Amino acid sequence: MTIPARSAIFSLSNELDSSPPGAPEDAAPALLSGPDGKRDCFVHRITSGGLSLTVTGPVSHGERATIELPFGLAAEGWIDGHDPARLAFRFDQPLDVVGALARCLAALPAERRQMPRIELRQRLCVRHSGQADFGWTRNLSPAGIGIETRxxxxxxxxxxxxxxGLRPLVGEVRWTERGQAGVAFAEELGWQTLMPWLRKVANSTPRAATPTIDLPPSALGAVKDALRLDLPTHVRSGVSWWNAQLSALSNALVEFESATEFAPLSSLWMSLPEIGGWPIRVIECHGARHIAEFRVPLRPHEMAKLTEAVRPR
Known part of the structure; x- marks a missing residue:
């Protein structure tokens, strides 16, 4: 089977429905083998639980079949739906989506190797015009990203x-519509960087709901001159960055929350408003909440900058 220059959308979501097909370039030709023989079809979206497709000819809901994808991967399952133009194919066994994506890339000739669009929902921080806001990813490719943000x-x-877990990505807004936006990267994100990161995302276990427990009092609670904050920031370990929320700080200590837990004694760099990167060392971790010490205490003029940065406009 000919390997297309573009492929289906690969989704790290387990959700699958028989939604209408997407753009023609986001589809891969495949073969559907069932009781009536082999039929041509187009795969539009691949998830761990199944895929969405369009088929030539009539189909029966519940029909057992095997789908043969154009990069040497076959999976058994059953047809969910009645309309050949908008079907779901449910896998018998979960599919390793990142592994399938790697096989798709490996099957393409080097001169045509272009990573398909990837659906995923990950929190991100958007810095623009001197402001910082949290948002969510919708889809990602080496050339750009679709996001949801206020x-x-x-x-x-x-x-x-x-x-x-990735370095900060610089880009330009190409379109906006009702809380969504598309951003083109200034420098393409290579698949050599993207694939290991996607594997970590796919293997990560969503944080379970934290039971209601009494956390120990904040180390900053009794500090008279501590600043109470509610600001997005990020911390760096090595070459990777993680989003965080600044809660409070003094000239010697800082409290922040992060979906990633950093062990006590971890050395990090934290981005501070109006100041820039500053070295910190974690001294306490209680789930998402962290207390860290500044390796170099903030001086009065730096505290003054932070005070001004958080002052209501």
């Missing part, structure tokens, strides 16, 4: 995006 972005605006 930030008032404008077409042509320069932004910096931080996703947990």
């Amino acid at each position: 930030a008032p972005l404008a077409v042509g605006e320069a932004v910096e995006l931080t996703l947990d």
Whole structure:
């Protein structure tokens, strides 16, 4: 079977429905083998639980079949739906989506190797025009990203995006519509970087709901001159960055929350408003909440900058 230059959308979501097909370029030709023989079909979206497809000819709901994808992967399952133009195919066994994506890339000739669009929902921080806001990813490719955000972005605006575990990504807003936006990266995100990160995302276990427990009092609770904050920030370990929420700080200590738990004695860099990167060392971790010490205490003029940065406008 000919390997197409573009492929189906690969989704890290387990959700699958028989939604209408997407754009023609986001589809891969495949073969559906069932009781009536083999039929041509187009696969539009691949998840761990199944895929969405369109088929030539009539189909029967519940029909057993085997789908043969154009990169040497076959899976058994059954047809969910009646309309050949909008069907779901449910796998008998969960599919390793990142592994399937790797096989798709390996099957393409080097001169045509282009990573398909990937659906995923990950928190990110959007920095724009001196502001920082949290948002969520919708889809990602080496060339750009689709996001959901309440930030008032404008077409042509320069932004910096931080996703947990990746370096900050600089780009330009290409379109906006009702809380969604598309951003083109200034520098393409290579698949050599993207694939290991996607594997970590796929293997990560969503944080379970934290039971209601009494956390120990904050180390900053009794500090008279501590600043109470509610600001997005990020922390760096090595070459990777993680999103965080600043809760409070003094000249010696800082409290922040992060979906990633950093062990006590972890050395990090934290981005501080109006100041920039600052070295910190974690001294306490209680789930998402962290207390860290500044390796170099903040001086009075730096505390003054932070006070001004959080002052209501």
